Amino acid sequence: xxxxxxxxxxxxxxxxxxxxxxxxxxxxxxxxxxxxxxxxxxxxxxxxxxxxxxxxxxxxxxxxxxxxxxxxxxxxxxxxxxxxxxxxxxxxxxxxxxxxxxxxxxxxxxxxxxxxxxxxxxxxxxxxxxxxxxxxxxxxxxxxxxxxxxxxxxxxxxxxxxxxxxxxxxxxxxxxxxxxxxxxxxxxxxxxxxxxxxxxxxxxxxxxxxxxxxxxxxxxxxxxxxxxxxxxxxxxxxxxxxxxxxxxxxxxxxxxxxxxxxxxxxxxxxxxxxxxxxxxxxxxxxxxxxxxxxxxxxxxxxxxxxxxxxxxxxxxxxxxxxxxxxxxxxxxxxxxxxxxxxxxxxxxxxxxxxxxxxxxxxxxxxxxxxxxxxxxxxxxxxxxxxxxxxxxxxxxxxxxxxxxxxxxxxxxxxxxxxxxxxxxxxxxxxxxxxxxxxxxxxxxxxxxxxxxxxxxxxxxxxxxxxxxxxxxxxxxxxxxxxxxxxxxxxxxxxx
Amino acid sequence: xxxxxxxxxxxxxxxxxxxxxxxxxxxxxxxxxxxxxxxxxxxxxxxxxxxxxxxxxxxxxxxxxxxxxxxxxxxxxxxxxxxxxxxxxxxxxxxxxxxxxxxxxxxxxxxxxxxxxxxxxxxxxxxxxxxxxxxxxxxxxxxxxxxxxxxxxxxxxxxxxxxxxxxxxxxxxxxxxxxxxxxxxxxxxxxxxxxxxxxxxxxxxxxxxxxxxxxxxxxxxxxxxxxxxxxxxxxxxxxxxxxxxxxxxxxxxxxxxxxxxxxxxxxxxxxxxxxxxxxxxxxxxxxxxxxxxxxxxxxxxxxxxxxxxxxxxxxxxxxxxx
Numbered sequence: 001x002x003x004x005x006x007x008x009x010x011x012x013x014x015x016x017x018x019x020x021x022x023x024x025x026x027x028x029x030x031x032x033x034x035x036x037x038x039x040x041x042x043x044x045x046x047x048x049x050x051x052x053x054x055x056x057x058x059x060x061x062x063x064x065x066x067x068x069x070x071x072x073x074x075x076x077x078x079x080x081x082x083x084x085x086x087x088x089x090x091x092x093x094x095x096x097x098x099x100x101x102x103x104x105x106x107x108x109x110x111x112x113x114x115x116x117x118x119x120x121x122x123x124x125x126x127x128x129x130x131x132x133x134x135x136x137x138x139x140x141x142x143x144x145x146x147x148x149x150x151x152x153x154x155x156x157x158x159x160x161x162x163x164x165x166x167x168x169x170x171x172x173x174x175x176x177x178x179x180x181x182x183x184x185x186x187x188x189x190x191x192x193x194x195x196x197x198x199x200x201x202x203x204x205x206x207x208x209x210x211x212x213x214x215x216x217x218x219x220x221x222x223x224x225x226x227x228x229x230x231x232x233x234x235x236x237x238x239x240x241x242x243x244x245x246x247x248x249x250x251x252x253x254x255x256x257x258x259x260x261x262x263x264x265x266x267x268x269x270x271x272x273x274x275x276x277x278x279x280x281x282x283x284x285x286x287x288x289x290x291x292x293x294x295x296x297x298x299x300x301x302x303x304x305x306x307x308x309x310x311x312x313x314x315x316x317x318x319x320x321x322x323x324x325x326x327x328x329x330x331x332x333x334x335x336x337x338x339x340x341x342x343x344x345x346x347x348x349x350x351x352x353x354x355x356x357x358x359x360x361x362x363x364x365x366x367x368x369x370x371x372x373x374x375x376x377x378x379x380x381x382x383x384x385x386x387x388x389x390x391x392x393x394x395x396x397x398x399x400x401x402x403x404x405x406x407x408x409x410x411x412x413x414x415x416x417x418x419x420x421x422x423x424x425x426x427x428x429x430x431x432x433x434x435x436x437x438x439x440x441x442x443x444x445x446x447x448x449x450x451x452x453x454x455x456x457x458x459x460x461x462x463x464x465x466x467x468x469x470x471x472x473x474x475x476x477x478x479x480x481x482x483x484x485x486x487x488x489x490x491x492x493x494x495x
Numbered sequence: 496x497x498x499x500x501x502x503x504x505x506x507x508x509x510x511x512x513x514x515x516x517x518x519x520x521x522x523x524x525x526x527x528x529x530x531x532x533x534x535x536x537x538x539x540x541x542x543x544x545x546x547x548x549x550x551x552x553x554x555x556x557x558x559x560x561x562x563x564x565x566x567x568x569x570x571x572x573x574x575x576x577x578x579x580x581x582x583x584x585x586x587x588x589x590x591x592x593x594x595x596x597x598x599x600x601x602x603x604x605x606x607x608x609x610x611x612x613x614x615x616x617x618x619x620x621x622x623x624x625x626x627x628x629x630x631x632x633x634x635x636x637x638x639x640x641x642x643x644x645x646x647x648x649x650x651x652x653x654x655x656x657x658x659x660x661x662x663x664x665x666x667x668x669x670x671x672x673x674x675x676x677x678x679x680x681x682x683x684x685x686x687x688x689x690x691x692x693x694x695x696x697x698x699x700x701x702x703x704x705x706x707x708x709x710x711x712x713x714x715x716x717x718x719x720x721x722x723x724x725x726x727x728x729x730x731x732x733x734x735x736x737x738x739x740x741x742x743x744x745x746x747x748x749x750x751x752x753x754x755x756x757x758x759x760x761x762x763x764x765x766x767x768x769x770x771x772x773x774x775x776x777x778x779x780x781x782x783x784x785x786x787x788x789x790x791x792x793x794x795x796x797x798x799x800x801x802x803x804x805x806x807x808x809x810x811x812x813x814x815x816x817x
Binding site: 297299318319320322323324329331336337338339340341342343347350351352354355358361362363365405409 | 679680686687697
């Protein structure tokens with residue numbers, strides 16, 4: 001069965017996530033989709049699998065238009081997606097999970113015997129003869145869980161299988177098993193859509209490679225017809241369209257130094273930031289960048305390594321400690337991690353510093369209002385009034401509310417995690433200008449950015465993380481897209 | 496920018512007052528004596544204890560919590576206060592200290608369980624519901640304690656300037672609660688914790704301490720409520736206050752306090768308490784079957800919560816209420 005996309009277009013507030021993309025996913029073919037973070041890969045997968053509905057464009061199955069308005073509708077036509085976050089119920093057994101949604105039953109009563117047989121057969125077909133179907137699936141390794149998820153898709157007779165970065169959670173050996181499995185499914189005639197950042201895997205198994213960039217289709221060609229350097233160039237080869245403010249004229253003393261930091265998936269990270277400087281942390285999703293800044297902010301435990309802040313040992317045990325030391329985090333997911341969406345703009349701005357406008361625990365409304373008004377004005381936050389619910393502000397203004405919170409707290413080490421995510425183009429320029437204004441006043445900034453042009457355009461230095469480690473540092477004048485992209489993808493050795 | 500959720504919120508804020516007036520007008524027409532001054536005082540007296548407890552519950556619910564144990568706690572604190580008065584002959588100081596102290600103790604237990612031992616509030620306070628009731632019966636020997644000093648009724652039975660003392664106590668507690676929620680750092684942190692606990696923590700708020708303190712405060716008010724009730728009944732009664740927690744939660748919810756946290760005001764809770772008081776009193780005077788009254792109250796609660804859900808305006812697709 002072939003699944004085709006014709007001029008698929010999808011907008012999200014402030015972004016054109018996918019812009020008129022055509023692609024053909026043929027039965028018996030492994031089709032890799034590659035691109036930078038934010039290139040539109042996820043949106044394309046969501047549209048193909050019914051998790052989102054295109055604004056324009058159509059999907060065709062064997063040339064006949066179809067419309068998927070839910071994942072359920074896509075399942076009914078044999079199109080299934082394996083998400084990075086596996087859709088399993090951890091407490092249920094492997095067999096329960098594999099048959100979930102198509103339980104062998106008569107009159108609503110499940111036959112556990114038949115279900116075990118069905119699950120066993122599906123796993124055997126995938127070469128997973130050692131996998132026990134009667135254990136809770138949550139007790140298995142992620143690799144085994146993923147196998148079970150693929151088995152589930154096969155039980156449901158998937159003829160198009162979409163995998164979103166399936167190897168990101170796998171070890172080297174497990175990856176080899178998975179890739180072999182994909183090749184076997186291809187031989188069975190399944191159309192496989194394979195999203196990966198790892199080009200060696202892509203070139204190992206893919207028949208066709210599609211490159212997306214900024215929501216547009218850049219190329220879709222036979223894997224034998226393109227070279228690796230060519231694909232890398234197509235992925236990042238975007239003109240630096242945005243204009244970025246000039247770096248600060250004066251870079252001051254070292255403010256923050258971290259070395260050998262371990263925390264969760266961060267295995268070994270070191271970097272320094274000076275006053276007036278922006279250090280960009282580049283890397284793939286899952287490289288450990290967010291986890292690193294959370295450790296610096298005291299929101300994740302420091303397992304090893306040292307940090308110094310203005311020449312003094314620094315070891316925050318909570319965000320509270322970090323804020324008291326003048327360190328602030330502007331998190332990636334504003335709505336979940338920074339804002340109280342049902343509260344006002346004022347309440348959100350003043351949340352961290354109520355004590356400063358209070359006397360013996362009683363808030364002085366005039367001082368509060370003055371403090372809030374000052375920063376609404378200073379950062380040009382467009383809110384109808386401080387009482388306006390923060391959820392009604394645009395993404396850019398919400399971001400400025402979070403920055404204002406830390407300005408009120410006199411924080412001078414600012415950790416920006418994807419500062420322009422979900423922000424429209426005009427507001428991006430404002431946020432860039434704001435960040436540079438802050439460094440001009442002596443702030444030290446660490447900025448996580450998955451958009452290479454942004455990282456290159458804003459940073460005084462780019463530090464690259466890969467697999468939980470800082471693997472390279474590039475000064476502004478040496479930072480070319482190609483060079484940094486190779487470090488990010490680990491192509492520096494391969495090329 | 497036009498936003499349906501915003502408009503709805505504005506409507507629902509004032510709707511309750513309007514509905515209360517409408518309902519009162521209907522009762523005035525059909526139930527003789529409803530509008531009399533004496534009946535107004537009766538209504539106020541009937542909601543006083545609920546109103547005191549509802550202020551504590553509002554603060555708890557603003558943080559996203561709940562307290563199912565208040566009904567049992569007021570029995571426990573009432574019994575403890577009455578027994579201490581019996582034993583010492585003190586009518587005011589000793590029972591007051593004992594009632595508030597006992598209430599705070601239950602709050603400390605709830606707060607520690609919920610904030611630091613991560614027991615869901617529903618479970619921790621459900622345990623308190625049964626344990627405090629058991630304790631009330633245990634210490635009282637299962638009987639009422641009414642052999643009390645003359646002035647034990649000061650909080651429940653005195654009338655000051657024509658207004659019964661429990662009503663005055665409720666008014667004071669309401670003002671105090673509104674001040675704490677609106678004007679103190681602690682109150683504002685409570686909204687922050689209830690609105691988005693992760694964001695509050697990442698903003699440097701000691702979220703566990705806020706939650707802990709909320710239950711302690713609630714325990715204090717339960718102690719005051721228990722003493723008020725015992726003082727009015729003229730006895731510490733171990734079986735008092737059964738199902739009060741449901742009336743209290745109903746008053747908060749009808750008054751616009753969100754069960755998911757982050758939203759709720761003392762003014763709303765007052766409106767909810769008054770509305771339920773007026774409804775119950777009017778239905779009684781109109782000789783409506785008590786069973787039917789219960790059905791009516793059920794409907795009111797459901798309608799109010801539907802309003803709350805619509806007000807959120809961000810319904811996650813396919814996700815049922817929790």
